[in-house]
Structures are given as C-alpha cells and as structure tokens.
Amino acid sequence: MGEVGSLACGDALKLTFKLDKNGRIADAKFKTFGCASAIATSSVLTEMMKGKTLAEAAKITNRDIADYLGGLPEQKMHCSVMGREALEAAIENYKGGGRKKHELEGKIVCTCFGVTDKEIERVVRENNLTTVDQVTNYCKAGGGCGGCKGEIQKIIERVQGDRAKEQAAVVVHRAAKLTNIEKIRLVQQIINEQIRPALRAHGGDIELVDVDGNKVMVALRGMCAQCIQADVTMKDFVESRLKEFVSPELFVEEQKDPAEEAGGHKG
Ligand code: FES
DSSP: EEEEEEEGGGGEEEEEEOOOTBBBBBEEEEEEEEEHHHHHHHHHHHHHTOOOOOHHHTOOOHHHHHTTOOOOGGGGHHHHHHHHEEEEEHHHHHHHHTTOOOOOOOHHHHHHHEEEEHHHHHHHHHHOSSSHHHHHHEEEEESSOOTTTHHHHHHHHHHHHHHHHHHHHHHHHHHOOOOOHHHHHHHHHIIOOOOOOHHHTTTEEEEEEEEETEEEEEEEHHHHOOTHHHHHHHIIIHHHHHHHHTTTOEEEEEEOOOHHTTTTTOE
C-alpha cells in the first residue's frame, strides 16, 4: 500500500495492489481525496498496473498515466504525478515488508506544499518543463505564497542546462558514427522537416546542392534568394539547425545564383 499527498494540501491518494503467484499484479485499488482528474488518473493507473510485474509497473511515468487517459489539462498534471508517486510508494512499501513508509527524498524547497528539490528536478526532467508555472501545474510547488519560485527557477535552469549538454553529447557521439551517405540523408531530412517549412512560410525555399565532408552547399530560393538577411538566415537558422541535429562540425555555404553573381544585387 502506498499513500501520498495530504488532505491539508488538497489531494491525497492511497493505492493498494496484490500480486498473483507469478509475481504479477493481480488487482489494484485506490482511494482518493481530490478532484475529478485525481479520481480519473488513479483509476486508469490501477488499470495500467494490472498484469505487470513490479519491475514493469515501476517504469510507469506520470506522462504514461496522462497519455493513457487521453491527456490532461496542464493545470491538472499534478494528479498524474501523484499517481506515479503513490505507485512508487506502494512498491517501496511492499519491498520493505509492508513496514516501509514513503519518505520524501531531497530537501524541501516548497514549504507550502512540502515539495523537495528532487521531486521538482524529476518533474522538470521527465516532462521537459521550462517555466515555474509549469512546475506548479505538475507538482504544486510555487502555487502558495510564491516564496520558493526563485529556487524553482534555479532548478529548472540547472536541469535544462544538463539536458542541453547531454543532447549535445549525443549529437557529437552520433555524428562521429555517421557514414557519408547517412550524413547526407540526415541533412536532407532536417532541411525537409525543419528548415524548409519555416522558409516557405515566409515565401522562400531552400535546396540541398551538395555535401562535401563537413561543408553543406545549399541554394536559397524565392523570397530568401533576394532577402538582405540571407546571410543571417544561413548562419543563425540553417547552419545552427544542422549543427544541432546532424553534427556540430558542419558549416553551410550558399551557392549563389550565377546571374546574381554576375552583377545582380540583393534588395
Ligand atoms: S514555499 Fe512554495 S509556494 Fe510557498
């Protein structure tokens, strides 16, 4: 049995399960004090748990719960987080022979709602949150006196900074393993999916001309070809996207229209 939340904070959840002889969850039940979303998330969670081993159930995230429900309004996402916490508490309690009480991990950041730095870090990381208001929607921290908002902001910056470093490391690692043909395909894919739609929205277009080592040759078309900001578009948008999603080593050169090079001008 796992119990989380408190009546004083507005919602609470008690989750129970029993295992069959093969170690799978045979049944799960809940009792909740809260709004319709708290009831709905608790209910779907019990359905999701059934038939799973404890190791499988432990992998259920708050995002899985919200998705299973067909989505939740962002202000109600804390209900899905409460479900995931109750599940963890119940598994912990079972493994501790029924005597282990759920203990908060980390240090309390939001005293109004008893939310710790570890819990805030986790909701930020797992749900890719970028604002204090989002954190409040996901775990209530910051939703009372507001005195903890500065600390929440620092946690968001730290977690997002780490995430950006991890993503950069993944791109560098993947780029090192790309064959030339894979690199060309990926460049074309990023141009088609991310760069071209943005340029087309402004009456322009782009074509991949060639990839030679780390040099990507492209031609701007339509409005982009005449735009006085073409060089900025090339470096700040096209090149930065390709560096971010293909390889940080890439650089982009524009293949000019021969007629323009022979005396035309940008206007
Ligand atoms: S300490 Fe977090 S809202 Fe009051």
